[in-house]
């Protein structure tokens with residue numbers, strides 16, 4: 001089994017955290033974004049979107065991070081991360097869908113404009129980031145209220161839903177996103193940080209530093225909101 005990733009990618013981190021929980025090793029292949037390896041013919045044969053992560057297991061070529069997480073959990077009987085009971089299982093799936101369609105989408109726009117674009121030498125569109133921030137607020141409030149009532153998103157134990165919803169949030173500070181109005185969300189993130197698999201897959205410090213430097217020039221003028 002091979003997992004194709006790029007270090008620092010939130011969508012890769014959520015899958016890497018699941019891999020970390022598994023009893024068997026999964027070979028990790030780093031895709032060289034700088035060299036355009038994700039758009040190479042060989043890689044496009046694995047993932048025609050030219051995105052990471054991707055998983056190859058025998059003749060299976062799987063892309064979409066949440067699908068990969070579900071496959072890995074099922075293939076290794078990680079029933080605590082992805083329960084078999086239909087109601088508990090669909091709760092996890094529901095939050096993973098919500099992550100892709102709403103919460104993670106809005107958050108991703110802010111982080112892309114404010115962090116990844118400058119890192120790649122592009123000019124951030126701050127108006128777009130502000131609009132995404134406005135969209136993010138009700139989603140963040142919803143998640144904040146939800147985790148006030150329970151330790152983790154789908155109950156007492158960590159599931160795939162926590163890794164999916166949590167994967168971009170550790171970059172909030174770098175992206176100048178204020179999480180102060182969401183104390184329950186911050187407490188939930190702290191609980192997630194107690195998990196070894198989560199800590200082990202955090203963004204490399206050198207990359208956080210590179211982002212910090214690349215974004216320094218763009219930090220004035222957005223009010224830090």
Ligand SMILES: N[C@@H](CCC(=O)N[C@@H](CS)C(=O)NCC(=O)O)C(=O)O
Nearest residue numbers: 009010011050051052053064065066
């Ligand atoms: N919905 C996809 C999104 C994957 C995605 O956007 N990956 C980013 C890294 S986090 C990427 O490969 N970006 C490269 C590009 O846009 O060219 C998933 O969940 O796997």
